[in-house]
Amino acid sequence: MHTLVQRVASVANLNEHSINPNSHWVNLKGSWTTNIVMIVVFRFLFSVIPWSTPELSWTLTNLSYCLFQYIMFHGIIGTPFEVNQGAYDNLTLWEQMDNGEQYTPTKKFLTVVPIIVFLISTHYSNYDVATFIINFTAILIVLIAKLPAFHRVRFFGINMGQNDCN
Amino acid sequence: MVSVAFVAAAASVATGTQQSTMLPPAAPDDGSKHGILRTVWDFTFRMGLRYIKNSYKDDPFRTFLEVCLIAFxxxxxxxxxYNIGTNEIVLSEKEIDELVEEWAPEPLVPELTEFEREALDKAIMIDGPNGTKVRLASGSTSKPVLNxxxxxxxxxxxxxxxxxxxxxxxxxYGVGSCGPPGFYGTLDVHMELEKQLAAFIGHSAAILYSQAFTTTLSVIPCFSKRGDIIVADEGVCFAVQQAILLSRSKxxxxxxxxxSDLERVLKDVNKQLVGRRGKNALPRKFIVTEGLFQNTGDITPLDVLVDLKRRYKFRIILDESYSFGVLGKRGxxxxxxFNIDPHEVDLLIGALSLALGASGGFCCADKDLVEHQRLSGLGYCFSxxxxGILTVAASDAIHALEAHPEGYLNNLRENTALMRNSLKRIPGLQVDGALESPLIHVRLSPEALVRMKRSGGAWTKTDIDRVLTELTDEAQKDGVLLTRAMYVDEHERLLPNSSIRICVSSAHTRKEIEKCAHAVKSAVSRITSKKR
Structure with a gap:
């Protein structure tokens, strides 16, 4: 039933003037800061693990942050709130943000941060090929999910909403 | 690696200082302004070189990937x-001018067709109160006619x-309640009527709406949302069709x-849901139908419906607007x-404006479902x-019906049976609906229509409507007020066949029923003898 790539139907014209309480908070400066703080805390926590090398702690930091981004922004669809008769029901948080507008400041920020983390980590550690591939794949996944070209596009039937798979 | 960004950035001092904040702080500024700039530049340049040396780990491919990331x-x-999904068309000034030039406004009120104008001219207007006998304002005689x-x-x-x-x-209580139920609009009589309705139907709780049409329009979208599933009868009335449309459900x-067709659809729907993942794997599923169909006078086989609902795990929304007060031993x-526990019907919608002659509607359901409507039922919250008067009128009508169910209902049954039997004997007429239904749709039989057409041409809907209007006119001359069933043609999903709708009342006498049947008979014979 699922093909490799599918596009989620555009269910409604998302109203620019209504605030979506599910995605509104992402634009707050506090949540930008939280991203940075989280990365620092991750790095600190993973570095106090006994016998941990910089490579290990950076890899864990990178993977945790990418996993966090994947779950938060691309892994869960819908909204716990009743907005516009379920207009957002089949959309991920990334697609809901800024009512589907692309290249907004928050989107730019959240796209750049994992890359910066990755670059810093390669700089401060000596990755061998395996760890480099693991880290690079992780950020590649979160980056591809963010590309405007993949707005409402689903791979392997992941996150297909209702009414889209028949 | 970051080195390349750095080289690019090193061209500007601003980015250089930005970079230096990432690395150890710049040297203290103890020289002139020029000196500081020079120191900073020197420092960043040296740092940059070191950075590139550190970063380049003898792997050009890795560096290449990192450069790509930076470029990204x-x-x-x-x-x-920019906004995906808006197909905004940008027009030039000239194009705009052309469009404005071309535009011709449509009339606010569309031109009536010839038939519509006739129908409007013949619209029935009643002088004085409504009832079984009414005086017509538009009629030629001042004699009351049977309604x-x-x-x-x-x-x-x-x-x-x-x-x-x-x-x-x-x-x-005065005339109006002056507010929605949530804003000082609730009277004691409203709450009493809700309890009374729930007890009368035998359901857990009831909620009162101020208008019958909007009850349906409000209840269905209140529970069935986008992504939910509605399985509905094709013959449902306009209110239910609109409600389904508003719900945005599938x-x-x-x-x-x-x-059997319903069962096929239910099976189909359940089959499609198998294998669905995520939170949409379990949408709300409803069967929506009417108890007594407004457009046909048929009765839903509720016993079968409940059986199917249990087997395929659906919920029933039943519009009992026309059957409430009419069907059943107690009405x-x-x-x-069908002698079914009302709890089997998950949402039971009824009207107080039809059989009870008051106004408004209600929905009987479980307590939670009723409470949900108090905050989410649009018709309840926002009108x-x-x-008070109509509430008390409805309440009194139920009291009267409860006190003497036989008095009202037996009379109604007898009148219905008599009317149906008499109408069935009229040649050229087709009588629709269930035997118990006092809502009778009569249509001209296809044979009669064929006989009436001189040239053997086809009948259009307007032709048939015109004949039926003639029929009601003829009946009106005999002192019987009938009406053609009217629809908003372009908004009906499946436009029902043209018919004359006869509503039998328990207040009619045997003689009046016979008179009506006789009037219909003579009108039909007069109409069908005319070739056209």
Whole structure:
């Protein structure tokens, strides 16, 4: 039933003037800061693990942050709130943000941060090929999910909403 | 690696200082302004070189990937905002002028067709109160005519006892309630009527709406949302069709009153849901139908429906607007008629404006479902509650019906049977609907229509409507008020066949029924003898 790539139907014209309480908070400066703080805390926590090398702690930091981004922004669809008769029901948080507008400041920020983390980590550690591939794949996944070209596009039937798979 | 960004950035001092904040702080500024700049530049340059040396780990491919990432950052950051999904068309000034030039405004009120104008001219206007006998304002005679056009099944419209009580209530509560139920619009009589309705139907709780049409329109979208599933009868009335439309749910239609077709659809729907993942794997699923169909007078086989609902795990939304007060031993509707526990019907919608002759509607359901409507039922939240007088009128009508169910209902049954039998004997006429239904749609039989057409040409809907209008005119001359069933043609999903709608009331006498049947018979014979 699922093909490799599918596009989620555009269910409604998302109203620019209504605030979506599910995605509104992402634009707050506090949540930008939280991203940075989280990365620092991750790095600190993973570095106090006994016998941990910089490579290990950076890899864990990178993977945790990418996993966090994947779950938060691309892994869960819908909204716990009743907005516009379920207009957002089949959309991920990334697609809901800024009512589907692309290249907004928050989107730019959240796209750049994992890359910066990755670059810093390669700089401060000596990755061998395996760890480099693991880290690079992780950020590649979160980056591809963010590309405007993949707005409402689903791979392997992941996150297909209702009414889209028949 | 970051080195390349750095080299690019090193060209500007600003980015250089930005970079230096990432690395150890710049040297203290103890020289002139020029000196500081020079120191900073020197420092960043040296740092940059060291950075490149450190970063380049003898792997050009890795460095290449990192350069790509940096290029991606730059490309992404410099992009302008835009909105996917808006196909905004940009027009030039000239094009705009052309469009404005071409535009011809449509009339606010569309031109009437010839037939529509005739129908409007012949619109029935009643002089004085409604009831089984009415005086027509438009008619040529001042003699009262027998009314078979109003949904006055139990004769409560002109009941003198109810009228007296209503006037007393008017003195106490005034005319309107002046607010929605949530904003000071709730009266004690509303709450009493809700309890009374729930007890009368035999359901857990009830909620009162101020208008019958909007009850349906409000209840269905309140529970069935986008992504939910509605399986509906094709023959449902306009209110239900609109409600389904408003709900934005996925709709599957089954053939009118065909339970085997319903079963096929239910199976189909359940099959499609198998294998669905995520939170949409379990949408709400509803079967929506009417107890007594407004457009045909058929009765839903509720026993089969409940059986199917249990087997395929659906919920039932039953519009009992026309069956409430009419069907069943106590007059409690289709559940009473089929002797089914009303709790089997998850949402039971009824009207107080038809059989009970008051106004408004109600929904019987479990307590939670009713409470949900108090905050989410649009018709409940955003329109003023029912006036006190009408509430008391409805309450009194139920009391009267409860006190003497046989008095009203036996009379209604007998009148219905008599009317149906007499109408069936009329040649050239086709009588629709279930035997128990006092709502009778009569149509000209296809054979009669064929006989009437001189040239053997086809009948258009307007032709048939015109003949039926003639028929009602003829009946009106004999002192019987009938009406053609009218629809908003372009908004009906499946436009029902043209018919004359006869509403039998328990307040009619045997003689009046016979008179009506006789009037129809003579009108039909006069109409069908004319070739056209």
């Amino acid at each position: 950052i730059i490309w992404y950051i410099t992009k302008q905002k 078979f056009a109003s949904y006055n099944f139990l004769g409560f419209i002109d009941n003198p006892d109810i009228e007296k009580r209503a006037i007393e209530t008017l003195r106490k 709709v599957y239609w089954y053939k009118h009153n065909d339970m 409690a509707g289709a559940t009473d008629h 003023a509650s029912m006036p």
